[in-house]
Structure formats: C-alpha cells, structure tokens
Amino acid sequence: MKNLFYKELKLAVHPTMWLFLILSALVLIPQYPYFLVFFYSCLSIFFCALQSRENRDYLYTALLPVSKRDVVRARFLTVVFFQLLQLLFTVPFAVLSLRSNPLGSNPAGIECNVAFFGLSAVMMGGFNLSFLPLFYRTAHKLGWPLFSGGSFVTVYICIAEALSQYIPGKLSAFLDSKDPEVMKKQVPVLLCGLLLYALLTLAAMKRSERNFEKVSL
Amino acid sequence: MTVLSVEGLCKSYPGFALDHVSFSLEEGSIMGFIGRNGAGKTTTLKSILGLVHPDSGSVKLCGVDYAAHEAECRRQTGILFGEVDYYLSAKLRDIAAVTRRFYPDWDEDYYRQLLRDFSLNDAKRVKELSAGMRVKFSLAMALAHRPKLLLLDEPTSGLDPVSRDELMGIFLSVVRDGGRSILFSTHIISDLEKCADTITYIKGGRVLHSLAVDEFRDAYRLVSGGTEELTEELKGELIGLRTHSFGFEGLLPTEKCADFPGLCAEETDMENIMVHIEREKEA
Numbered sequence: 047m048k049n050l051f052y053k054e055l056k057l058a059v060h061p062t063m064w065l066f067l068i069l070s071a072l073v074l075i076p077q078y079p080y081f082l083v084f085f086y087s088c089l090s091i092f093f094c095a096l097q098s099r100e101n102r103d104y105l106y107t108a109l110l111p112v113s114k115r116d117v118v119r120a121r122f123l124t125v126v127f128f129q130l131l132q133l134l135f136t137v138p139f140a141v142l143s144l145r146s147n148p149l150g151s152n153p154a155g156i157e158c159n160v161a162f163f164g165l166s167a168v169m170m171g172g173f174n175l176s177f178l179p180l181f182y183r184t185a186h187k188l189g190w191p192l193f194s195g196g197s198f199v200t201v202y203i204c205i206a207e208a209l210s211q212y213i214p215g216k217l218s219a220f221l222d223s224k225d226p227e228v229m230k231k232q233v234p235v236l237l238c239g240l241l242l243y244a245l246l247t248l249a250a251m252k253r254s255e256r257n258f259e260k261v262s263l
Numbered sequence: 264m265t266v267l268s269v270e271g272l273c274k275s276y277p278g279f280a281l282d283h284v285s286f287s288l289e290e291g292s293i294m295g296f297i298g299r300n301g302a303g304k305t306t307t308l309k310s311i312l313g314l315v316h317p318d319s320g321s322v323k324l325c326g327v328d329y330a331a332h333e334a335e336c337r338r339q340t341g342i343l344f345g346e347v348d349y350y351l352s353a354k355l356r357d358i359a360a361v362t363r364r365f366y367p368d369w370d371e372d373y374y375r376q377l378l379r380d381f382s383l384n385d386a387k388r389v390k391e392l393s394a395g396m397r398v399k400f401s402l403a404m405a406l407a408h409r410p411k412l413l414l415l416d417e418p419t420s421g422l423d424p425v426s427r428d429e430l431m432g433i434f435l436s437v438v439r440d441g442g443r444s445i446l447f448s449t450h451i452i453s454d455l456e457k458c459a460d461t462i463t464y465i466k467g468g469r470v471l472h473s474l475a476v477d478e479f480r481d482a483y484r485l486v487s488g489g490t491e492e493l494t495e496e497l498k499g500e501l502i503g504l505r506t507h508s509f510g511f512e513g514l515l516p517t518e519k520c521a522d523f524p525g526l527c528a529e530e531t532d533m534e535n536i537m538v539h540i541e542r543e544k545e546a
Binding site: 049052053056057101102103105106108109110111112113260262263 | 309312314315316333334335336337338342344348349350351352353357358360361362364365366
C-alpha cells in the first residue's frame with residue numbers, strides 16, 4: 047500500500063490536487079459561497095481520474111504485482127489524504143476570516159463556521175460515493191460518474207445553503223451563526239459530519255472494489 | 264521443470280471465444296506464441312495474468328496457482344505489452360523509480376546496464392522516445408527484477424530488423440543461464456526461427472499446435488504439382504490450396520504424404536505453414 051500511495055503521489059496525482067489546496071484561502075473573501083472550496087476539491091478528484099485515464103494508469107498499475115483491491119484502496123487513500131488536507135488547510139483561513147470580520151455577515155452563503163466544516167465533510171463523502179464507484183465500473187468512462195458526482199454536489203449545496211441561509215428559522219440561525227457560543231454548540235454537527243464522511247467514503251470504497259474486480263483490463 | 268502451465272483456459276466474448284487453451288512452458292526455454300491478429304494471443308496472455316477473468320481453466324507458475332497467489336506470481340513475472348504507452352509525459356527515471364519499489368529483487372546494476380545496452384537516456388520522457396526505444400524501455404523494466412518468466416506480447420512489433428535481431432539476442436542470453444523462460448507472442452514468424460524452442464499456434468481461440476519448432480516444421484510439407492495431379496482426394500487433404508494456370512500449391516500434413524506418392528513435397532518454413540493454414544480458413 048505504501049508503494050502504491052507513492053506511485054499515486056509521484057505519477058498519478060493531478061497538479062490541481064495540490065493547487066486547489068490554496069483555494070482554502072477563499073474563505074477570506076467576506077462575501078462568497080464557501081462550499082465552493084470543497085467543490086473544487088471534488089473537482090480535482092475528477093481531474094485526477096481523468097489524468098489516470100489519459101495516462102493509461104490502470105494499464106501500468108495492472109502490470110504491477112498488486113491486487114486490484116489494493117489499487118482501489120490506494121486511490122481512496124489519496125483522495126482522503128487530499129480531502130482531509132483541504133479541511134485542515136481551510137481551518138486557519140477560517141479562523142483568520144472570523145477574527146478579521148467578526149461582525150459582517152456573508153450574504154452569498156453559509157458562514158465559515160464550525161457547522162460549515164461538518165456539512166462540507168458530508169458533501170465530500172457524498173461525492174466520493176456518487177462518483178468513484180461509478181468510475182470503477184469501467185475505470186475509463188467518466189461522463190456518467192461526473193454527472194452523478196456533479197449533480198450530487200450541486201443539489202447538496204443548494205439544500206445546505208437553503209437550510210442555513212434561505213429558510214428562516216431556528217435551524218438556519220443556528221447553522222449560519224458565527225457567534226463563538228453558538229459555534230461551540232455546532233461541534234456535534236462537525237463530528238457527525240466527519241463520521242458521515244468516513245461512512246460514506248468507506249461505502250464508496252467497498253463498492254468501488256467490487257466494481258473494479260469485475261473490470262477486464 | 265515446468266515453469267508455466269496453462270490448462271483449459273476458456274473465455275467467451277460476443278463473437279469470439281478462447282476455447283480450452285492449454286500449453287506448458289519448460290524452464291530455460293523460449294516459446295513463440297503465434298497466430299494471426301485477433302486469434303486470441305493477447306487475450307490468452309491477459310487471462311494468464313488475471314487482467315481478464317477467464318470463465319474456466321487454470322494457470323500455474325512453477326506449480327503455484329497464479330490466480331490464488333497473484334501478487335507473488337506477478338513478482339516472478341516480467342511483463343511487456345508492446346511499447347510503453349502510459350505516462351507519456353513522465354521521465355523514464357520517474358517511472359522506474361516507482362516501478363522498482365514493487366520488486367524486492369530489482370537489480371539496479373542490471374537495470375543500468377540494460378539502459379546502456381539499449382542506449383536509453385532515463386532523463387528523457389516517454390513521449391520523446393521512438394516506438395522501438397519504448398519497447399526497449401519496457402523490456403528493461405520487465406527484465407530488471409530478473410523474473411522466472413518473461414511474458415511478452417508482441418515485443419518486436421514496430422521495431423526495425425536490426426533492433427529485432429538485437430532483441431532475439433537478448434532473449435537468448437536471458438534464458439542461457441537456464442533459470443528463466445520466455446513466452447512471447449508475435450506474428451513476425453521470422454523472429455521465432457532465430458530463437459524459439461517451442462511454438463504454440465493459436466487459431467480462432469483454439470490451440471492448433473504446441474510443439475518443438477522442428478516438430479512444427481516437420482508436421483507439414485509444401486506440396487506442388489501440375490493441374491492433372493490435383494485429384495479430388497488430394498483437394499480434400501490440402502491445406503490452403505492455391506491453384507494457378509500451371510498447377511497448384513498447398514500444404515499437406517507430413518503423415519499424409521505417403522498417400523500421394525510422386526508429388527513434389529518439400530520442407531517449408533513456419534511462416535509458409537502459418538500462411539497456408541490461415542488461408543484455408545478463408546477458402
């Protein structure tokens with residue numbers, strides 16, 4: 047697994063996976079739909095799959111002394127590595143954003159608060175489940191997986207923004223708050239989000255392994 | 264000792280099927296795997312490696328079930344599927360740096376020597392290499408971990424005659440120490456005349472012959488004669504019959520030659536045998 051992960055970083059990873067980590071700084075923009083930070087992260091996974099296909103990575107990897115299951119697991123390790131890195135990179139920028147602009151509100155979307163991180167984690171887990179198993183059905187067709195993953199992210203962002211922004215009530219007031227006291231109460235949202243991310247990604251991996259096992263290379 | 268044993272390999276696709284493909288490869292020998300395009304050579308090789316899941320059949324490497332011990336068997340196998348056509352923008356040294364990590368037996372000195380022998384500059388990118396040089400790079404990586412079995416699919420396609428001759432020399436030197444064996448598919452039969460010990464001939468997904476090269480050559484005679492000598496009985500026996508204004512030419516199984524005394528029956532080369540056998544299909 048260590049060798050396959052090395053192969054992923056050395057050969058397979060698309061430069062945007064590194065580059066888009068910088069986009070964590072987008073939360074510094076006072077009025078911006080912050081979910082886009084993690085949307086870009088999902089997009090970079092698509093680019094990585096696209097690059098793997100164009101580089102015929104699966105032909106190269108298929109000839110190595112590794113099982114197909116490990117090939118899938120190494121890709122998931124890479125995806126999780128970059129998604130968690132994106133979450134971690136965004137934290138200091140979010141803190142800076144909250145401190146530099148404590149009173150202003152973001153009319154373009156959710157505030158970069160604790161709940162935002164939990165909701166973003168769920169979004170990435172959902173993307174993993176809606177994109178990667180479909181990709182591993184063929185390991186080369188990307189249109190339908192992109193449609194599936196892209197649709198999920200779009201619908202998810204719309205619902206999350208609606209709940210936190212546009213449907214007035216206690217829930218939106220809670221989710222959209224950047225009051226330090228409320229943010230403490232948002233911690234369970236973050237933890238549940240991370241747990242859901244883990245479960246969704248695990249389900250995606252199991253499904254991808256099953257699908258890829260059936261693929262003739 | 265049998266290095267590779269393939270038993271009853273079957274795989275069905277719409278319009279094509281591998282039909283109980285069986286053969287075995289002995290230690291220290293080179294087997295040519297021949298057949299025309301689409302005969303099932305690559306599908307057989309991919310089925311051996313598990314890249315294609317066969318419907319039935321078994322593959323053993325040195326007595327060990329290949330599918331059940333895939334990773335271990337792969338470590339003992341050097342694989343080449345044509346030229347390197349992956350990671351075209353990557354430098355050779357980067358691909359090699361990744362590849363060597365998967366093989367505990369990777370011999371870096373041997374790899375460096377192969378690069379020198381093949382005049383390969385590992386600072387170059389794959390896309391900067393010619394087709395022949397890409398095959399050589401692929402071969403260097405397949406050889407560098409000194410595998411027991413080399414499984415090569417069309418290694419000589421796209422190479423000029425000099426490079427092909429060089430490769431045949433390399434194959435012979437690889438098996439000379441006795442510990443290694445080569446199975447390579449090709450439709451360039453003249454390559455096999457130079458180095459193969461045995462021939463496995465596949466046609467339409469079925470193994471037609473799996474014999475020593477001499478036995479394969481001796482199995483058929485090229486028969487020719489005048490129009491009056493072409494009897495109905497002979498027509499029924501001839502393979503790849505071709506008639507012309509002066510007479511005919513065709514292939515006859517050697518054991519049938521005695522049934523037709525007086526005919527001009529000559530030894531012929533493997534390429535001629537294959538051409539006649541394949542022509543029969545079209546007739």
